[in-house]
Amino acid sequence: MKRQSSINWRLPTLRVRCRFARNDVLLLILLFAFLLNACSMNIFNGATPTPVIQLDNELQNDAVTPTLAPFRFYLPTPGAAPVSGWRPPLYPIPWAISPYDHFYFARPIAADQVNWPLADYRYGGIWTPGFVHTGVDIDAPYGTPILAAGPGTIVWANWGLLTGDPGNRNDDYGQAVVIRMDFGYEDQQLYTVYAHMSKIIAVVGQHVQTGDVIGQVGATGHVTGPHVHFEVRLGYNSFYDTYNPELWMAPPQGWGVLVGNISDNTGMTLQQLEVYVTNTTTNNTLMVKTYGPGSVINHDPYYDENMVLSDLPAGLYKVHFDYEGKQQQDWMRIYPGQVTYFTYHGSGFNLAPPPPPTKDFLPITPPPVPTP
8 A cells, every 4th residue: 555644734613634645745845846936036036026905105114114102292271362462563663664753662561461552541631630641551450560661771760750759659650660761862862661560670770671571560659540651751851851652652563653733723732632533444433632732741843743643553544523513534544654644724634744854853763772
């Protein structure tokens, strides 16, 4: 009898026993060697075997090259929306498209807070009977940081600014800080005043930069609630040398300033006249009162204004007011970052700009800020 060889395959559920003759086994070995040789020839010739499932390049690369750990994003809990988040940031200072403008100062309150003048407490308004307002009041919660509007040196940080009596707690300004700016205008020194503080942080002799915290909002002095009183003084650090701060604070980007000179037909300045300014797109109406000449009121040398309304989005506006029982009105366009100027002398509006300055008034660009 021929010798027989047995080969067993073991499967999970099936056992198969087959018997082959020795010659059959040799034939299988030769066939397997032939196939192996054919595969090796294909590899050396540059051919690659085709995978059963074709993967795109990205998946193949991921399968071969290890990747970095996945990025982890940590999102902070959002805070309260800014009160004035709908307002754009201010123009960079100093800002002046016209050679006669001087938007040199930032706001004393941060951009994410209310930082525009209160309508009833603008420059030239009647503070109390017989007492004219020499600055603008900016409403802010008690304790809000007060910021330097520009670079300069602290020359006052105490009570008693109005009376000149340090430590006088009955002074109308309350606790106040005065900064002598590092630059001037028309060869005259500039000062900025911050009053009614709850706490003074700056000290006399300290040099500050724009945005440095110099104190906190309070209600000291003659006030009805917490706010910061902001003044611009030109020439001397005096109550009698103030100018309208709305002509000195940079407007929000894309917004402009309306400036007017309103008088009767004899040229007499109209005072405390209510002027209404209506945005023709939104129908939003703002009111501003005119102011007149006086011992503590000064007008811009170029505009000779008695009315200023800042922070107006660029666009078309209707300006109207009642005079001698009739409504007077005209339409004016506010341009981004610029002053729109008009005059009214009892018989109609004139939108022509003021005449060029004479040799007695030559505005200059503020000098570079010195390094402290």
